Amino acid sequence: MVxxxxxxxWLLCLAPLLVLLYVWLLRRRKQAAVAYSHLALVREALDASRPWRRHVPPLLLWLALVALLLAAARPMAVITLPSRDQTVILAMDVSGSMRATDVQPDRITAAQEAAKAFIAELPRHVKVGIVAFAGSAQLAQLPTQxxxxxxxxxxxxxxxxxTATGNGIMLSLATLFPDAGIDIAALGGRQSMRPRSMDEVLQQDAAKGFKPVEPGSYTSAAIIMxxxxxxxxxxxxxxxxxxxxxxxxRVYTVGVGTLQGETIGFEGWSMRVRLDEETLKAIAVRTQAEYFHAATAADLRKVYETLSTRLTVEKRETEVSGLFALAGAxxxxMxxxxxxxxxxxxA
Incomplete structure (x- = not known):
């Protein structure tokens, strides 16, 4: 806390002085009671069962003073609050391997149902955009409420x-940062899938005076791939x-399907699809996010429920002097x- x-x-130095003053007043009161011994006996008889009561109100007043002095210093603390102006991009794999049935009824259907449930649980102020990627990436829906x-x-x-997972991330970023210079049309094409090298992208950023920020520090948006x-x-x-x-x-990654993979057939060809957990975990670590594995439809729904909770709140440094003032009052x-x-x- 700052x-x-x-x-x-420095005003808190008054607090121990007040304690000393209270002790002095008690001693003075005790000395004065000697001159009126009959009154002192009556008071002792009344307070004999609960002698601590006489000290509780002064103690509460002392604590109130401390709280109000702390409030005057305007404390700042990192607290969890509802997010503001949040945008979430769902980057969803629509490659042929999503036909696999190891996740019932099949991977694509389970993913669609979980995504729709996730959207339904989000507050209305959260904007959601959808990117679909396979051999290319397409913007299926601009961020909307x-x-x-x-x-x-x-x-x-x-x-x-x-499966162009990198293109899915890049198109998601292009949607979040339309002035960043990413060619969305080129990324969506099927020819080279990489119109410029990443070195060229970084050089262009440097030419524009772009300076990297701390990973995970942009709290207004997130990507779920x-x-x-x-x-x-x-x-x-x-x-x-x-x-x-x-x-x-942050790029949260969700791996769908079993780790051992499955062989599927489609339009006369067959292929074995295996989950690349190593890469998905590395993406999450690099962006200060998290990786989730969903081997079943129920797992996938739980993943989205977890993400819904985490993405709709954020930690911010906020002045909390009002809380201390309220506690003092x-x-x-009392x-x-x-x-x-x-x-x-x-009294």
Whole structure:
């Protein structure tokens, strides 16, 4: 905890002085009671069962003073609050391997249903965008608060060949940062899948005066990438993850399917699909996010429930002087109330 006006903390030196003053007053009161011994006996008889009561109201007043002095110094603390202006990009794998049925009824259907449930649980102020990637990446839905449009975009997925996980990340970043110079049309093409090298991208950033920020420090947006296979084409996902990390964007990765993989057939060809956990974990680590494995539809729903909770709150350094002032006021009221209840006076 830090204080905006730390110089006022010197006033806390008054607190021990008040304790000494209270002890002195008690001794003086005891000496004065000797001259009126008959009154002292009456008071002792009344307070004999609960002698501690006489000290509770002064103690509460002392604590109230400490709280109010701390409030005057304007304390700042990191607390968890509802996020503001949050944008979430769902980058979803629509490659042919999502036909596999090791996740019931199949991977793509389970992913679609979990994504729709995730969107339904989000607060309305959170914008969601959808990127679909296979051999190329396409922006299926611009970030919006309209849940109906998002559901339509998810239901319209068409499975394709190839898995360009890096392109999915890059297109998600291009959606979050439209002025960053990423050629969305080129990324969506099927020819080279990599119109420029990452070195060229970084050189362009340097020419614009861009300075990398702390990974995970951009709290206004996040990317959730769901995939079930290995990258077969396009931008290296680890290079794309570095590009995201330099802008502070967290990329949460979700691996769908069994670790041993499965052989599937489609339009006369067959392939074995295996989850590339190593790369997905590396992407999450590089961007200060997390990796989740979903081997079943139930696992996938739980992953999205967890992400929904984490993405709708954020930790911010906030002034909490009001909380200390409130605590001080409540302590004053408690001290006065107990004094009236026990002794019939405020003293």
């Amino acid at each position: 204080f905006l006006w730390p110089s006022l903390l 309209n849940h109906e449009d998002l559901v339509k975009a998810i239901d319209s997925f068409q499975l394709q060949r190839g 769901l995939t079930d296979g290995q990258r077969t084409t396009g931008v290296d996902p680890l290079e794309a993850a570095k590009w995201a990390a330099d802008r502070g964007v 409540l302590l004053v009221l 001290a006065g109330g107990l004094s009236l209840w026990w002794f019939g006076r405020v």
